[in-house]
Amino acid sequence: MTLNQLRAFLAVARLGSFSAAAVALGMTQPSISELVRRLEEEYRLKLFVRGARRLSITAAGEGLLPFAEQAVQAADQADKSLRSLTSLTGGVAIFGLLRNANYYFLSQLIETFHTRYPEVRLKIVGLNSVEVAEAVASGDLEAGLVVLPIDTDGLQVRPLLRSEVMFVSADPERTRAPMTIEGLAAAPLVLYDAHYGWRDPTRRQLSERAQLAGVTLDASVEVEHVESALGVVAMGGGDTIVSRAIVESATFPSGLHTSVFEEPLYDTIAVVQRVGAVLSPATREISRLAQSILLEHADPADRLVPAPRP
Template sequence: MADRRLQVFHAVAKHGSFTRAAEHLFMTQPAVTFQIKQLEEHYNTRLLERGHGKISLTPAGELVLAYAERILGLSEELESRVSELTDELAGVLNIGTSTTIAAYWLPTLLESFKRRYPRVIPRVVVGNSQLTEDRVAARELDLGLIEIVTEQPAIEHRSAARDELMVICQPSHPLAKAKSLRASDLIAYPFITRDPGNAIRELAEEFFEAAGISMNEVTLCAELGSLATVKLLAAEGLGYAIASRAAILRDLREGRIAAVPLEPRLYTPLEVIIPRDKFRSRLITTFADHACEVLAALAGEFATDH
């Protein structure tokens, strides 16, 4: 129900860029520019200053932004309240998720939720856990599914489940023969790690540091954003990696890689996060509850799958 021009203006002001606002709104940049022009013509004043590659708000723009945030918030609340009266959940749900959860947990979660609430439209954005956490804290997303325990005061988190982290390597690799592996057992071999901001990378670094081993002592083989590439390099014998059990079950069954538990055991948390001060619709609450239930059930299945 909210004026589309206000939605576009709010996105441009928050992102500080026509291009990023267009990406966030799934619009073209010319369409965003047109909406801003229309709004400025409506108020007969300039709302944005454009220069030197930067966008800033004029005094009138600051005023419009303050009211736009209130109007858009009320519009969202109105839509939610009316849909709740019908007893049928509906509408768009903006979900952020880490790459591992997106690949191995989210399909089952979304399938079961869509069967129960077919009129809900999940809009999923995939990034690493840190990026997802930041976007939820900025209230750009309704909720997130991540693999780190957040300490941001702007976020409320629910611990849904956990997944064991294991060393993965080629079946013929010397490490594959071990029953468990300490940090000191690993430093003689090249380590295939993840990209900065990735939850498993952070947990792996904490694992080494807890054993008194600096990351400067660890021989890096590669730093990768793609889990599929991590598994491929490990399977080809270029080094070892640390990955979650859910992400390697198929590879284990097909014999492409070997997996060995860490000592002490290491787990990645599966967290559902929500902006603490955002209006909490029944749709958001229902999905968060469902996510906790399904993630816990899947974690139990993955833990017993060999």
């Protein structure tokens, strides 16, 4: 039993003749007859009674009818699903974003993509870079944006741009000069991404510097979100570090003061996917669009690759 045989059988049953079925399926009448004949011979059952003026379906044909309809419908749906993966008229775009993606103008990503491709479903996951990298490596995500450094085993990494990391305090005296790693070690630190702790990429960079300088970095307060950390700092609860993109955002609290590090420190943003993986068309397009939006709003001096066309 083949799908072609079932399609021919269904067309004859619905239209009542071999000639009409042939026209509907774009085949010749002998071809339709042959497909039905082979199906009947395979099971040694008559599916139709061929009269002089009309064609009648038999009891065996009536029994086959609902199963033939289900099989053909399932095959058509499977075909549509697979074809949607080679176009942008369907399918799912799965992409991981930075936890603080909105500060990099990526809040417009979903709206822009959905406007251009309304038939594509989106699964956008906002995670810490550690978890994005792990999810891409395991295949739970097709691709994503991360802050480096991350564990790169099995990953293809494309650095896109850098954003300088800055020291933030409510005390203007503490920001009059560039911050040193020794000064940071002595500060009452309020750090975010508490769940990931020192696995967080920015913290990893600071920890490595502290080790080389022979000092230890400890947090007085740890919270989950950067907004919470800035709120604690604004109330005089300590000092923190954030990227320049956050400092320059409209939501950065007034009254806070910033300074750069004596040895400049940067968050490097990269796009990652598994080595050798072929992205679905939908995910490939949202990845391209995310990179375009990110680079479009970046200072040219911070871009590590040319800005693609939107």
